[in-house]
Amino acid sequence: MLVKNNMESFVMDNLDKVLANFTDCCRCEQCRKDIIVLALNHLPPKYTNSDIGDVYTRLDSYWGQEDAEIIQEIAKAAAIVTKHPRHDVSQIKK
Numbered sequence: 116m117l118v119k120n121n122m123e124s125f126v127m128d129n130l131d132k133v134l135a136n137f138t139d140c141c142r143c144e145q146c147r148k149d150i151i152v153l154a155l156n157h158l159p160p161k162y163t164n165s166d167i168g169d170v171y172t173r174l175d176s177y178w179g180q181e182d183a184e185i186i187q188e189i190a191k192a193a194a195i196v197t198k199h200p201r202h203d204v205s206q207i208k209k
């Protein structure tokens with residue numbers, strides 16, 4: 116059985132768009148993952164059967180309604196990670 120949480124893709128797709136407004140937020144892999152995980156923990160999962168061919172068409176109409184909420188959660192997560200980054204500073208390439 117193949118199921119997928121489409122909320123994951125949606126958060127990842129919107130991450131860069133939201134981070135564009137957080138100029139002081141770190142963009143390292145650790146911080147990006149932390150933002151994604153934090154946002155996902157505050158958003159309901161949206162599981163779909165990955166065999167469904169028209170899934171994106173259906174989601175498009177669905178996402179329209181929840182866009183604002185998802186972007187808000189990513190922004191909240193980015194604000195938290197900006198204040199409390201968990202990355203190892205020695206690992207960051209400047």
Ligand SMILES: [Zn+2]
Nearest residue numbers: 141143146202
């Ligand atoms: Zn970082």
